[in-house]
Amino acid sequence: MKYLNFGILALSLFLSSCISDSENTQIIFERDLQRIEEFVRENPIPSVKEFSDPGLGIRIFWQEVSNSGRKAFLGDTVVVDYVGKLLxxxxxxxxxxxxxxxxxxxxPNRPYGPFRFAFGLEPVIQGFLFGISQMEEGDKATVIMPSLYGYGRDAAQGIPSISVLMFELDYIKLKTPEDEE
Incomplete structure (x- = not known):
């Protein structure tokens, strides 16, 4: 009986080691997509405009569309208020x-206020950056992203490993080099 249990354990370890990291990443991504779909189905987000890319798994729901026509490009300064949530x-x-x-x-040791960053030049999680890239100055939107575009397998303060993230974004201001002329 001991040998049978050991054999089953050894076989399961062998089979799990045959799954590559990319396959594991794909499995995690597919689970994240299912969690996002389930969340959106059970918690409809009021919106005037939506974006969904099944290949990326990122969903964006605009609560306000400014039609300002002002989108961020590499190096532009973006000013945004945000609330980051788990599902x-x-x-x-x-x-x-x-x-x-x-x-x-x-x-109390942290300064609060709109987050200001150089678009594409400062370390910002990919899903947050992608959400901003789809928005215009003055827009308000909710961005939901698979863990791959958040912190992935890394846990961060208040964020468990492999967590789908949701950000409520208020795109306050865009400052481009042309604005300084």
Whole structure:
């Protein structure tokens, strides 16, 4: 009996080692897509415009469309307020002090206020960056992304490993080199 249990354990370890990291990544991605679809089906997000790319798995729901025509390009300065959430509704990060206080994540050592970054030149998670790339100055939207475009297998403060992320974005301002002329 000991040998049978050992044999089953050895066989399962062997078979699991035959699955490559890329196959594991694909399995995780497919699970994330299922979780996103289920979430959207059970929690409809009011929107005036939607974006969905099944290949990327990223979904965007606009609550407000500005039609400003001002989109960010490499090196432009983007100013955005955001609330980052898990699909269970837990807020893990925000640029808004009142939201941080309401969700017991307030940090008195952190400056709150709109997040300002050089588009494509500063480290920002891919799904956040992609969401901004689809938006125009003045838009408000909710972006839902598979873990691959968030923190992936890495856990971050308040974010478990392999977590689908959702960001509520308020694209406040865009500053381009032409704006300075």
């Amino acid at each position: 269970n509704g837990n807020v893990f990060d925000t640029s808004i002090e009142s939201v941080a206080r309401e969700n017991n994540i307030f940090n």
